[in-house]
Amino acid sequence: MSRGRRAWGAVGCLGVLWLSLIASARADASMETSLERIRHEWAVVMFRIAPEKRAGALATLSEMAQGVAERYPGRAEPVAWDGIVLAAYAQARGPLFGYLAAQSARDLLLEAGRADPASLDGIGYAALAGLYWNAAPWPLAFGDSDTARAYLRKALETAPDTLEAQLRLTELLLEQGDTRGAARSAHRALAAKEDSGLGHDIPPGRRRELIRLLASADNRR
Numbered sequence: 001m002s003r004g005r006r007a008w009g010a011v012g013c014l015g016v017l018w019l020s021l022i023a024s025a026r027a028d029a030s031m032e033t034s035l036e037r038i039r040h041e042w043a044v045v046m047f048r049i050a051p052e053k054r055a056g057a058l059a060t061l062s063e064m065a066q067g068v069a070e071r072y073p074g075r076a077e078p079v080a081w082d083g084i085v086l087a088a089y090a091q092a093r094g095p096l097f098g099y100l101a102a103q104s105a106r107d108l109l110l111e112a113g114r115a116d117p118a119s120l121d122g123i124g125y126a127a128l129a130g131l132y133w134n135a136a137p138w139p140l141a142f143g144d145s146d147t148a149r150a151y152l153r154k155a156l157e158t159a160p161d162t163l164e165a166q167l168r169l170t171e172l173l174l175e176q177g178d179t180r181g182a183a184r185s186a187h188r189a190l191a192a193k194e195d196s197g198l199g200h201d202i203p204p205g206r207r208r209e210l211i212r213l214l215a216s217a218d219n220r221r
Helices: 003-048 051-071 076-097 099-115 121-134 145-157 163-175 179-191 202-219
Strands: none
Touching: 003 051, 003 076, 003 145, 051 076, 076 099, 076 121, 099 121, 121 145, 121 163, 145 163, 163 179, 163 202, 179 202
16 A cells, blocks of 8 residues: 555544544533433422422433433443432332332442442432332342441442432431431531532422431430
8 A cells, every 4th residue: 555545544544533532522412411401300309399299200200311321321320310210219109119110220220330430429329328228128128227328328428418318327327226326417418518409508398307307316315
């Protein structure tokens, strides 16, 4: 091959590489936009809708999250959010009707964590904690309060201002009789500036919930 042809061949390869990089950047931007929408809708449901009314909204959002995960195979972040939304749906349905959804959500979150631990962030680890906490214990299901507590600690190490983790930790500590620990957790959550996806202040409903938990911890001392 002549020097000219080799030169044009090199230019052609660089052109293909450049187009590939542009396409990849556009795909990443599109994925991030989709995930940001899912995160926002999840925050609306979790922070502004009463618990007994969440299941229907979360069922629709779960389908959306699954669709995003299917559009970006091999990417951990969409799988993580698929699991987070499905975990919330399972919780809204309750331990009996949400059993299969809880199993699937756990598997998705563990898959995402194996591929990229950072993809779970505080919310993903808090979701895993909730799944292990709410599920029935072995041999009926996979429930394990020690595993739930470990994932809560991981959530708070990863993102100290994760409101869901602080709420779950407060409830779990109360359930296990650690009233001092529950009070400390509630105080930390009330003092935090939580970025729920709806602004940096703790939503009023969640603030009332924390105050209720704190009062419960104080009354049990």
